[in-house]
Amino acid sequence: MLSSRPIRLAFSSLTAAVVAVGVLAAPAAQAKPVPADPVGVVTDRLARQLAGEFAADARNLFPATADRAVNLARAPETSPLGRAVRAANRTVLAAKGLPQNGASLLTVRLADPGMVPALRRGVAPLVASSPSDDTGVSVTAYDRAANRVLLSPDRVPDRPVYLVEVDTGAAVTMGMAVMRTTLSERGQATQPRAAAGYWATQVTSIRLDDDMEPWHKGKAEIFAIAAGFGQDGKVKVDTVEMPYLDHDGTTYYPGQLLVHFSSYKYNLADLVLMEEDGGTNYRELALALSQALLTIVDGGVYIPLVSAILNAIPDSWWVDDPDYVDSWYTLSTATSGTLRGAAANGTISVRPYWVQPL
Structure with missing residues (x-):
């Protein structure tokens, strides 16, 4: 994903800096939370499920290399994982203003080619969703127990990471x-x-x-x-x-x-x-x-x-x-x-x- 910043974003950053200077004078109750990204919520939940409760069913969906992504619709339609994927895809299509009869958009891929050797050595991978926010301080991944593991967005992890994202x-x-x-x-x-x-x-x-x-x-x-x-x-x-x-x-x-x-x-x-x-x-x-x-x-x-x-x-x-x-x-x-x-x-x-x- 590109990381360009238009003038409008620069203006927003300047405004944020001005507000920050006067933060002590402004009531905290006036701060407005950033609305959650509905697609990000869906992919994060699915990443947690793939790492934890659906790990056994999802094993055949995880690619062994980073040169391709696998569409999660390959999960058997009647399985718990398949039902979860299809429900998630319907939510994603709606959030993106796309028709409900559209193609399945949810995929999983290995994040980086450099992770392949560790994967082959049997290092247990993490599962994360690819956040749309490039300015985030961390990337949330999940281990086999569905515990959160925070990763730096600036450095490729040593541990293999699978990413759930939109095609x-x-x-x-x-x-x-x-x-x-x-x-x-x-x-x-x-x-x-x-x-x-x-x-x-x-x-x-x-x-x-x-x-x-x-x-x-x-x-x-x-x-x-x-x-x-x-x-x-x-x-x-x-x-x-x-x-x-x-x-x-x-x-x-x-x-x-x-x-x-x-x-x-x-x-x-x-x-x-x-x-x-x-x-x-x-x-x-x-x-x-x-x-x-x-x-x-x-x-x-x-x-x-x-x-x-x-x-x-x-x-x-x-x-x-x-x-x-x-x-x-x-x-x-x-x-x-x-x-x-x-x-x-x-x-x-x-x-x-x-x-x-x-």
């Missing part, structure tokens, strides 16, 4: 469909007019900075939100998966079309990159975007939309989790070259691309 790749795919449907119902999804061909922005290379992500995070799952004004003067939104962007600090050469200008009134659009962190609620995000963008009126000249998109993101997303990655303002049909993101966390090289009609 973020599958979640992004389903989430993009939910967002497109939700925005379409409100007339805010892009509607390509490709009969005569159109211009698009092609990303020839992209690199996201390395921000020392913790050991308990796996590959990043990035998606893009492109926005511009439609022919009716309303803001139109398109969402795009970027499944190849697995790691920061690596340059990728996708040749992907990220902005399609066929739906836009002007030859300008904005681009925001977001990260699926396991707790992302796609329907909530789509509804928040829809409500915020409906208030923006086309005044006959293009208005940048990045700030409106970021302001629409639910406040809870900014408390702990860096879901925002970076953004690029006013890309045009003629934009070409290497561009640094507004948050200085990403660099993309782009060029105009003419999409031929069929």
Whole structure:
């Protein structure tokens, strides 16, 4: 998972510091607890169960290497473990705003390849859930007696650790469909007019900075939100998966079309990159975007939309989790070259691309 911090998070940190200075003068009762992450609650409970009461049933589900994750839906459907996994998956789908008939999202993986030798020596593994909070002071794991074991988030443990987490790749795919449907119902999804061909922005290379992500995070799952004004003067939104962007600090050469200008009134659009962190609620995000963008009126000249998109993101997303990655303002049909993101966390090289009609 990426660990970028947008300006809004910096402002939140500054505010927190100011409050902390005056903590003695403020009544403790006024402090508001951070709401629990429902996905994190589910995966933590399942990790405790896999380590303790379901340990025998779960033994065949734990991978022997760190190169793959195992979907927990492989547990027999009628077994206590299978019933617990399916109930947990329904809760996760609901918390993420995904349809209840969606794919099973809960997986388990070995946290790091360096843990394999200890595992082969018979060292008893711990089981933990992968927290979405990158700023946490510890990672909670469980031993065979289901006792809590606190691990440092900054150092890979010597003892093998299995991580229960959400299949973020599958979640992004389903989430993009939910967002497109939700925005379409409100007339805010892009509607390509490709009969005569159109211009698009092609990303020839992209690199996201390395921000020392913790050991308990796996590959990043990035998606893009492109926005511009439609022919009716309303803001139109398109969402795009970027499944190849697995790691920061690596340059990728996708040749992907990220902005399609066929739906836009002007030859300008904005681009925001977001990260699926396991707790992302796609329907909530789509509804928040829809409500915020409906208030923006086309005044006959293009208005940048990045700030409106970021302001629409639910406040809870900014408390702990860096879901925002970076953004690029006013890309045009003629934009070409290497561009640094507004948050200085990403660099993309782009060029105009003419999409031929069929």
